[in-house]
Amino acid sequence: xxxxxxxxxAALGLSTGAxxxxxxxxxxxxxxxxxxxxxxPTDVVARIVGEHMSRTLGQQIVVENVAGAGGTTGIxxxxxxxxxxxxxxxxxxxxHGAAPALYPNLRYDPAxxxxxxxxxxxxxxxxxxxxxxxxxxxxxxxxxxKANAAKLNGAHAGVGSVSHSTGVxxxxxxxxxxxxxxxxxxxxxxxxxxxxxxxxxxxxxVNVAPQIQAGTIKAYAIATPERSPALPDVPTTKExxxxxxEVSAWNAIFAPKSTPKEVTAKLVDALDKALDDxxxxxxxxxxxxxxxxxxxRTPDALQKLVESEVARWTPVxxxxxxxxx
Ligand code: MLT
Numbered sequence: 001x002x003x004x005x006x007x008x009x010a011a012l013g014l015s016t017g018a019x020x021x022x023x024x025x026x027x028x029x030x031x032x033x034x035x036x037x038x039x040x041p042t043d044v045v046a047r048i049v050g051e052h053m054s055r056t057l058g059q060q061i062v063v064e065n066v067a068g069a070g071g072t073t074g075i076x077x078x079x080x081x082x083x084x085x086x087x088x089x090x091x092x093x094x095x096h097g098a099a100p101a102l103y104p105n106l107r108y109d110p111a112x113x114x115x116x117x118x119x120x121x122x123x124x125x126x127x128x129x130x131x132x133x134x135x136x137x138x139x140x141x142x143x144x145x146k147a148n149a150a151k152l153n154g155a156h157a158g159v160g161s162v163s164h165s166t167g168v169x170x171x172x173x174x175x176x177x178x179x180x181x182x183x184x185x186x187x188x189x190x191x192x193x194x195x196x197x198x199x200x201x202x203x204x205x206v207n208v209a210p211q212i213q214a215g216t217i218k219a220y221a222i223a224t225p226e227r228s229p230a231l232p233d234v235p236t237t238k239e240x241x242x243x244x245x246e247v248s249a250w251n252a253i254f255a256p257k258s259t260p261k262e263v264t265a266k267l268v269d270a271l272d273k274a275l276d277d278x279x280x281x282x283x284x285x286x287x288x289x290x291x292x293x294x295x296x297r298t299p300d301a302l303q304k305l306v307e308s309e310v311a312r313w314t315p316v317x318x319x320x321x322x323x324x325x
Pocket of ligand 1: 036037040041042043071092094156157161162163164184185186187
């Protein structure tokens with residue numbers, strides 16, 4: 001019987017491996033590596049999108065938080081995983097844009113070592129501070145930071161992370177060198193911001209929106225051309241007097257490069273359905289996430305985005321004198 005089956009599969013021109021992958025995939029839970037601590041923006045986006053993807057795929061997507069080195073530890077593990085569709089990862093503008101400029105010995109190439117699945121959410125950047133930070137507005141923030149830089153602590157999630165690279169850009173524009181305090185993600189960093197043990201950070205809206213709405217931290221401005229519907233009272237950097245600080249981040253799903261097309265196609269379809277799902281969209285938009293359009297969420301669009309972001313961030317970070325040390 002087995003011989004007959006193998007013969008039929010061969011006749012169909014499918015290798016048994018591909019047939020198994022095509023037919024049975026996914027036959028067991030899928031691990032999604034989130035390269036930062038639980039509770040941060042990448043984790044939040046992964047869990048929201050992953051929940052609906054699990055329904056389409058018929059198997060649980062299990063998030064595994066693998067933090068360290070600005071997200072490059074987890075992404076390196078993902079890049080080196082079996083290309084069988086059972087390990088995928090949530091990368092972002094840091095791991096797949098800024099990292100090459102900051103890690104000369106980076107053990108992956110964002111543009112070559114992955115099978116891009118698709119963009120999961122755009123995540124505008126917000127300048128936030130502890131609740132009792134003295135400045136009342138962005139102009140005051142700029143003046144105060146320039147006058148007190150040596151006393152200030154800026155939080156980030158590790159060299160090359162979104163919060164690090166966007167923070168380096170802000171500090172470079174302001175011409176300040178505060179003490180930078182690294183965390184395993186901006187989830188833990190936000191806890192210290194709320195506790196007042198760290199002064200400020202630039203973070204993705206999906207992480208800080210609930211605390212801004214609750215009044216437990218201060219928001220000075222959003223670094224996108226338009227205000228966010230989730231935070232209508234937070235001015236843009238342009239409105240607030242810092243027009244040249246415009247920066248936004250994004251989170252996207254990748255698979256190891258060797259993952260077969262018939263497997264990645266199922267992941268692409270599941271992501272597309274998640275981003276079309278009303279409840280999934282609502283949960284992301286409520287946090288200030290931006291839903292990628294149909295054309296923005298294709299694998300090709302993500303490949304092009306990675307290439308353009310590496311090209312964009314490399315000179316910016318080098319000029320700002322940012323290094324991994
Ligand atoms: C996180 O999930 O903690 C963030 O994405 C870290 C960062 O890149 O700032």
